[in-house]
Amino acid sequence: MSERFDTLAQHFRENGHKLTQPRQAILHALLVAPKPLSPAEIQEQGQVFYADLGLVTVYRTLELMEEMGVVRTVHLADGCHGYALATPGHTHHVVCERCHAVVEIFGCELGEFLQSVAERTGYQITGHWLEIAGICANCQQMEK
Amino acid sequence: MSERFDTLAQHFRENGHKLTQPRQAILHALLVAPKPLSPAEIQEQGQVFYADLGLVTVYRTLELMEEMGVVRTVHLADGCHGYALATPGHTHHVVCERCHAVVEIFGCELGEFLQSVAERTGYQITGHWLEIAGICANCQQMEK
DNA sequence: GCCTTAACTGAAAAGGTTTTTCAATACGAG
DNA sequence: CTCGTATTGAAAAACCTTTTCAGTTAAGGC
Ligand SMILES: [Mn+2]
Ligand SMILES: [Mn+2]
Ligand SMILES: [Zn+2]
Ligand SMILES: [Zn+2]
Numbered sequence: 001m002s003e004r005f006d007t008l009a010q011h012f013r014e015n016g017h018k019l020t021q022p023r024q025a026i027l028h029a030l031l032v033a034p035k036p037l038s039p040a041e042i043q044e045q046g047q048v049f050y051a052d053l054g055l056v057t058v059y060r061t062l063e064l065m066e067e068m069g070v071v072r073t074v075h076l077a078d079g080c081h082g083y084a085l086a087t088p089g090h091t092h093h094v095v096c097e098r099c100h101a102v103v104e105i106f107g108c109e110l111g112e113f114l115q116s117v118a119e120r121t122g123y124q125i126t127g128h129w130l131e132i133a134g135i136c137a138n139c140q141q142m143e144k
Numbered sequence: 145m146s147e148r149f150d151t152l153a154q155h156f157r158e159n160g161h162k163l164t165q166p167r168q169a170i171l172h173a174l175l176v177a178p179k180p181l182s183p184a185e186i187q188e189q190g191q192v193f194y195a196d197l198g199l200v201t202v203y204r205t206l207e208l209m210e211e212m213g214v215v216r217t218v219h220l221a222d223g224c225h226g227y228a229l230a231t232p233g234h235t236h237h238v239v240c241e242r243c244h245a246v247v248e249i250f251g252c253e254l255g256e257f258l259q260s261v262a263e264r265t266g267y268q269i270t271g272h273w274l275e276i277a278g279i280c281a282n283c284q285q286m287e288k
Numbered sequence: 289g290c291c292t293t294a295a296c297t298g299a300a301a302a303g304g305t306t307t308t309t310c311a312a313t314a315c316g317a318g
Numbered sequence: 319c320t321c322g323t324a325t326t327g328a329a330a331a332a333c334c335t336t337t338t339c340a341g342t343t344a345a346g347g348c
Contacts, residue, residue, distance in 0.1 A: 018315050018324060039305085054327045059306065094267050103265045113253045114276065121247045123238050123278035130274045132258065134267035162295060162344050183334085198298045203335065 004031060011068050022057045025050035035102045036074040036082030036093075074102070075131065096136035105132070148175060155212050166201045169194035179246040180218040180226030180237070218246070218275070240280035249276070 008027050012019045029045035030037065037045065039058045046053040062083055065071035074082040074093055092105045110128060118125050135143075152171050156163045173189035174181065181189065183202045190197040206227055209215035218226040218237055236249045254272060262269050279287075 016324095020315065020325065022326070052327075055305095056307085056328085057326060060325085094261060094265055094269070096267065097270060103267065105261055105264070109257045109260075110254075110274075116253075117238060117249055117276060118278070120249070121238055121278075122281040123240065123247065123276075124284055125238070125276060125278040126241060127277040128274065129277070130254075130272065132261060132267075132269060133271040133273070134262070134265075134269040137266035140268055160295095164296065164344065166297070196298075199334095200299085200336085201297060204296085 002031065008070055011070050015068055017064060021050045022046070022053050023061050025053050026058060026061050030071070030083065035095075035100055036072075038082055042083065075129070092130045092132065094132040094134050096139055097133050098135060098139035098142075101136045101138070103136075146175065152214055155214050159212055161208060165194045166190070166197050167205050169197050170202060170205050174215070174227065179239075179244055180216075182226050186227065236274045236276065238276040238278055240283055241277050242279055242283040242286075245280045245282070247280075 005027060008031075009019050009024075012023065017023075025046040025048075026042060028049045029042050033041075033045065039055060039062065042062070043053055043055045043058045046058065062071060066073065071083050072091075074095070090108050092108065094103045094105060096102070108130075110130070114125050114128060117123070149171060152175075153163050153168075156167065161167075169190040169192075170186055172193045173186050177189065183199060183206065186206070187197055187199045187202045190202065206215060209227075210217065215227050216235075218239075234252050236252065238247045238249060240246070252274075254274070258269050258272060261267070
């Protein structure tokens with residue numbers, strides 16, 4: 001079990017949740033995933049670790065993880081959402097339009113911009129949500 | 145008919161699409177909407193102008209309008225998408241967490257940031273998508 | 289103004305995704 | 319180990335979106 005896994009397990013216990021086999025399978029699936037996964041994909045990958053994993057449990061566990069802040073919703077253009085493990089701190093994603101590879105961007109240079117938005121609109125800004133689309137180096141190669 | 149409506153009507157004709165009553169109703173609904181509407185809301189509001197407006201037609205018309213670039217998809221946190229008329233140029237939205245009032249932000253100060261993202265990741269950036277959450281002035285009042 | 293025809297429509301059905309319900313089960317505290 | 323409760327998967331319900339299809343409507347040519 002990776003250190004990362006233990007940290008996540010900790011979160012579950014600290015919040016008074018059981019660390020069941022289905023939940024462990026979901027964690028493992030997310031840990032090895034190279035990109036955000038849809039609930040259906042999480043079930044599929046999770047069944048490698050726990051064969052009977054049900055889709056309903058995936059939804060319920062993601063909801064729980066979202067409450068605990070250990071998973072991040074990535075809003076995909078086609079309406080259904082992918083999920084990736086949250087990394088400490090605030091990050092954004094760049095998603096490849098072709099192969100859906102995802103790179104996480106650490107740090108967020110939006111502070112000043114958001115400040116000016118607050119002034120212009122009178123809104124108290126509570127959060128933001130940026131996703132960047134592009135074409136990854138690999139896919140750029142292939143297009144030639 | 146507003147000037148804005150005529151411009152939109154123009155778009156339809158220029159792209160070789162008919163300007164039917166259902167489509168006019170959808171345009172009117174979006175024109176008077178104070179916030180992005182879901183397809184179901186567009187149907188509901190549109191029926192004020194054309195009683196038989198079908199939901200399927202709403203979906204089809206939105207797809208058409210997206211192709212023409214006259215409507216903008218607003219990705220709402222709960223998975224289903226709202227639509228607002230596109231204003232010329234690139235804009236972002238600030239959405240009130242309480243009442244869902246929306247303010248459009250003109251101009252985009254992300255250029256430099258995106259440039260650095262391209263350099264750091266090797267991705268060719270093709271688009272981005274920023275949504276800001278906050279609490280509008282009204283709702284800030286009410287909370288006291 | 290009519291005709292003609294392809295674009296367009298709504299209803300119904302199909303296809304997906306997400307949520308709710310419920311009886312059975314597994315976790316983990318004691 | 320025992321027990322009570324949180325959790326589970328299956329099934330059904332509830333949604334949302336797309337496809338199919340037969341009938342209708344808009345728009346251009348007369
Ligand atoms: Mn979305
Ligand atoms: Mn921008
Ligand atoms: Zn790629
Ligand atoms: Zn508000």
